[in-house]
Amino acid sequence: MKNENWDDLKLFLHVAREGGLTGASEKTGASPATIGRRLLALEHRMGRNFFVRRQTGYSLTKDGQALLTHVLAMNEAAQSIGAWNEGVNELPTVRISAGSWMSHFMAVNLAQLWTPDDPFRLCFKTAEIRLDLAHREAEIGIRNSFPESTSLAARPIGDVAYAPYCASHFNMVRDCNWVGIGADDAVAPSARWLLAQTDLWVTIWANTPRMLHDLLRSGAGRGVLPCFVGDTDPALVRAGEDIKPLYHRQWLVMHNDDRHRPEIRTLVERLAQLIEKQQPLFRGLRPRG
Numbered sequence: 001m002k003n004e005n006w007d008d009l010k011l012f013l014h015v016a017r018e019g020g021l022t023g024a025s026e027k028t029g030a031s032p033a034t035i036g037r038r039l040l041a042l043e044h045r046m047g048r049n050f051f052v053r054r055q056t057g058y059s060l061t062k063d064g065q066a067l068l069t070h071v072l073a074m075n076e077a078a079q080s081i082g083a084w085n086e087g088v089n090e091l092p093t094v095r096i097s098a099g100s101w102m103s104h105f106m107a108v109n110l111a112q113l114w115t116p117d118d119p120f121r122l123c124f125k126t127a128e129i130r131l132d133l134a135h136r137e138a139e140i141g142i143r144n145s146f147p148e149s150t151s152l153a154a155r156p157i158g159d160v161a162y163a164p165y166c167a168s169h170f171n172m173v174r175d176c177n178w179v180g181i182g183a184d185d186a187v188a189p190s191a192r193w194l195l196a197q198t199d200l201w202v203t204i205w206a207n208t209p210r211m212l213h214d215l216l217r218s219g220a221g222r223g224v225l226p227c228f229v230g231d232t233d234p235a236l237v238r239a240g241e242d243i244k245p246l247y248h249r250q251w252l253v254m255h256n257d258d259r260h261r262p263e264i265r266t267l268v269e270r271l272a273q274l275i276e277k278q279q280p281l282f283r284g285l286r287p288r289g
Contacts, residue, residue, distance in 0.1 A: 006074070006078075008042045009042075009074065010075070011024065011030070011035050011042075012042060012050065012067065012068075012071060013071050013072070014027045014035075015051070015058055016058075016060055016068050019058055019059070020057040021058070039051070048061075049061050049063060050063055091119060091120055092119075092120045092121070092261070092263050093120065093123050094120055094123070094139045094263050094264060094267050095122075095124075095137075095140070096123070096124055096125065096138060096141075096267075097125045097127070097130070097131040097133070097137070097138035098142040099126070099127070099142075099209070101209060101226050101228070103124055104210075104229070106124065107124070113267065113270050113274065114267075118263075118266075119262075120263035122267075125138050128188055128209070130143065133152055133254065134149045134151045134152055134255065136258075139254060139255070139258055139261075139264055140253070140254050140267060140268065140271070141252075141254070142250065142251070142252060142253075143251045143252075144160070144189065144250060144251070145248070145249075146251055147253050151255060151256055151257075152253055152254065152255060152256060153256050154251045154252065154254075155251065155252045156250070157250050157251065157252050157272050157275045157276060158249070158250055158275055158279045158282055159249050159279070159282060159283050160226055160227070160228070160249075160250050160283075161226070161227045161243075161246075161284030162190050162225065162226055162227060162242065162247070163227055163230060163240065163241065163242040163284060163287075164222045164223065164238070165216055165222065165223060165225050165230040165238060165239055166219070166221065166223070166236065166239040167217055167218065167219040167235060167236060168234075168235060168237050169219055170221070170222070170239075172222075176201060177204075177220075177221040177222070178201060178203070178221050178222045178223060179202070179204045179212060179216060179222065179223040180194040180202045180204075180205060180224070181194070181207065182207055183195060184207070190224045190225075190226070193224065194223075194224055203221060212225075213225065213233075217235045217236065222239045224243065226282075227281065227284035227286075228281045228282045231281060231287055238287050252268055254268065
C-alpha cells in the first residue's frame with residue numbers, strides 16, 4: 001500500500017465522527033458527493049471496506065474501526081506538530097544592537113547567551129550607527145556611553161581598551177603606514193581618533209571594521225582595534241602601547257518599560273556575566289606580543 005493522502009484520511013475521520021456525508025460536508029466545506037467519491041477511492045486503493053452505507057447514515061466496519069484508531073493517532077500527532085509550530089512563531093524575539101566587534105564577540109560566544117531550548121529568539125542588528133532604543137528599534141543595545149534619554153535604562157558591563165595592531169609578518173622597522181576607516185564611514189571613536197592623527201601616514205582606507213581587520217591580517221599596515229579583538233587573533237601582534245584616549249566604559253542599554261520582560265532580563269544577565277568574566281581581555285591585559 002502506498003502512503004495515503006492525509007486529506008482523504010481526514011475526510012474519513014469526519015465521516016466516521018459525524019456518521020454520514022452531510023455532517024462531514026458541514027465540517028469540511030466539501031460537497032457530500034465529493035466526499036463520497038474520495039472515500040470510495042480510498043477504499044479501492046486500500047482494498048478494504050470501511051463503512052456500512054445506509055440511508056440513515058454511515059457506520060464503521062471492523063476494518064473501519066481499525067483504520068479509525070490509526071487516523072486518530074495521526075490526527076493527534078498533526079495537532080501536536082501544529083501547536084509546536086505555532087509556539088515557535090509566538091516566541092518573543094529579542095533584537096540586540098551592537099557594532100561589528102561586539103556582534104562578532106557575541107557570535108563566537110553564542111552558546112553562553114542562547115540555546116535552542118530558550119523561550120525566546122535572537123535578532124542581531126549589527127551597525128556602527130546607533131539604533132533608536134527609545135523608539136524600540138531594538139530591545140538591547142551595547143553602547144560606549146551612558147544614554148541621554150530618560151526613557152532608557154543602562155547597566156555598566158566593564159571597560160574596553162584599544163591598541164594599534166599589525167600582522168605578525170609586517171615589518172614595523174621598515175614600514176610606517178597605517179590602515180583606517182575612511183572619513184565618510186568613521187563613526188566609531190577609534191576611527192575618528194586615527195583621522196585626527198595628522199602625523200600618521202594612512203595609505204589604505206576601509207569602509208567597514210571587518211574589512212579593516214582583513215587588511216591588517218594581510219599585512220597592509222598598522223591599525224587600531226579593540227584589544228578583545230586584536231589580542232585574540234593569532235595573526236596579529238601589538239604595534240604599540242594601548243591608546244589611553246580611547247579607553248571607555250561599556251553599557252547595556254534597554255527601554256525602561258521593557259527591561260523587566262523575562263527574555264530581556266535573562267539575556268541582559270547572560271551578556272553581563274559573559275563580558276564581566278572577560279574583563280582582562282577587554283581591558284587589554286592579555287597582549288599577544
